[in-house]
Amino acid sequence: MKKADKIYFGGDYNPDQWDEQTIDEDMKLFKRAGVNLAVLPVFSWAKLEPLEGEYHFEWLDQLIDKIWSHGISVCLATPTTAQPAWLSKKYPEVLPVDIAGRKRTHGMRVFFCVNSLKYRERAAAIADEMAKRYAHHPALAAWHVSNEYGTSCYCPTCQAKFRLWLKKRYGTIENLNKMWHTSFWGRTVYEFDEIMLPTELNDDYRFNPVIQLDYMRFLTDSTAECFENEASVLRKYNPEIPVMTNMSGYIRKLDQRVMADHLDMVGWDNYPAPTDPPYFVAMKHEIMRGLRHGQSYWLTEQSPNQQNWQPYNKLKRPGEVRRLSYQAIAHGADTCLFFQMRQSAAGQEQFHGAFINHGGHGNTRIFREMTALGEELASLKDKVLEGRIQAKAAILFDWNNWWALELSSGPSQDMDYLKLISKYYQAFQEQNLPVDIIRMDEELEKYDLVVAPLLHMMKENIGERITGFVEKGGTFVATMRSGIADEENRCIFGDYPGPLNKVLGIRVEETDALRPEERNMMELREAFGMREKSYACDFLCDLIYPEKAETLAVYGQDFYKGIACLTRNTFGKGKAYYIGTNPSEEFLKEWVGNLCADCGIMALYEAAEGVEITNRVSQKADVVFVINHNQEKAWVDFKEETLLDLLHQSEVSGKVSIESGDVLVLERK
Ligand SMILES: [Zn+2]
The missing domain is CATH 3.40.50.880 (Class I glutamine amidotransferase (GATase) domain)
Structure with missing residues (x-):
């Protein structure tokens, strides 16, 4: 499997929104900021396949070559999270039906039925075209299938597939009745085709909870199949390139453990609310790391500044992006990626933060912070990669x-x-x-x-x-x-x-x-x-x-x-x-x-309250992260031990003071 030799730093770039001149300017700014990886083309299905079976990859060929000529790798996404309008129009069965029984219309993203055979056929076809073209491109670091899966669907296809799924799980209708204990309230079913999906058309409380439980298992399995439908195509052309998707964190509706079993590595998008305390953010990293038994993971998205979809979108405070980025790395992330590289002119996430804001230049607080972060991460080289947390x-x-x-x-x-x-x-x-x-x-x-x-x-x-x-x-x-x-x-x-x-x-x-x-x-x-x-x-x-x-x-x-x-x-x-x-x-x-x-389990070092400490151990190094989440200065005590401060190339030992929001990255000898 192809491995990184540095912490990937960069994020989602949506070139179909930009003309050539803007892209050229972006390349210069990316270089300045130390960007070494771009994730694309997440939402470009409409541009890549404007008519069924008619592909236009020339622009993407040129773009990938251009990015690579600037020394930037790519994580290529299959663009299947947003199907083109012709697909929804020609094959309306790809559109999902929501829990209230309403057929969704075209215009969203992640708005397809994961069980639609037509959707899967067209998604596999474009994945095949991409893999054929790029599977051996030297810029390719990883495959990224679709985007933030998690759409429920209650359409007739899902209804039929749910019954087949139940038949496979329970074998006979008698066994299903027994396992579902349908004798309560006389809810016995005689044939599989009498089983209904747990939609809102049925009152929640009066619906047997086990049907809802099995529906969630079914939705997870269906989503994993939908992922595999594309992943298997990508792997066929070059099994050395790791395949993942960016998960929406620990979301309740999909069993992420089942999803993780299909991935070569976990990728996840970290969007803490401004009110989330540090431990809550840390816990989400811990959950994601546990999905593949402690293996390091990709932080596939976070916001360089404020989001746009919280009720109140607080600006990221000076140093906050750096602190959150190191917190992710401290808990097992091998990458530091963002949504988005350039702020879009319009659309649903028009005011979502970006590396490059609507000003279009690098003379902004956020761009300067990102540049400083990029420089620091580059200085860490491959020291922390694949390092594991050794918890007892x-x-x-x-x-x-x-x-x-x-x-x-x-x-x-x-x-x-x-x-x-x-x-x-x-x-x-x-x-x-x-x-x-x-x-x-x-x-x-x-x-x-x-x-x-x-x-x-x-x-x-x-x-x-x-x-x-x-x-x-x-x-x-x-x-x-x-x-x-x-x-x-x-x-x-x-x-x-x-x-x-x-x-x-x-x-x-x-x-x-x-x-x-x-x-x-x-x-x-x-x-x-x-x-x-x-x-x-x-x-x-x-x-x-x-x-x-x-x-x-x-x-x-x-x-x-x-x-x-x-x-x-x-x-x-x-x-x-x-x-x-x-x-x-x-x-x-x-x-x-x-x-x-x-049990003999101790903190690695003593520290003031609000100071977070972790360490990641690999064959290359034992790296300690110390993060001061407080609004004021705090301390950490290394006692007799001498560690190498990797960001300042100096030695530290004894009781050390750490500024508010600051981070220490230290190598143990
Ligand atoms: Zn469906």
């Missing part, structure tokens, strides 16, 4: 579990899986305790500590695997709503938390749902150094009855005052904890810190 703690995250939890009616309408995951992640990240976010099929034995918040759905033998992990000496943490259901979201009979009962040494009989304004208390008896303190808790309260486990905390209020809310079970050589409620941030921070200390 992991948080388990799974899309099927996410869907099942939130599709279930009860116990609380406030169920928000991502929010709960982020709360646990925050407790690690804000103490710089290295943690991976892992897939359910990840090898648990790689870790000393595994935390699985809200592990509602038991699949892939996870119960057995966790039991084995603890038996061999691992530390495991489960929370409320664990071990409840199987892969079809059917409750597992026997006491909760089902397959985790034995390892946790408890049974959970009931779960109370608190209103948003209600609180209970966790009265801590003993856990690490946290003796006899009270902490607030809310949301859900599992009533835990320890069987073999010891009680570490009990509820302080309500009729279940005195009943266990935190337990520890010694099992084999390991320990398994159960937190039956949603504890305060204060508790989690302290508790996770102590739990890590107990």
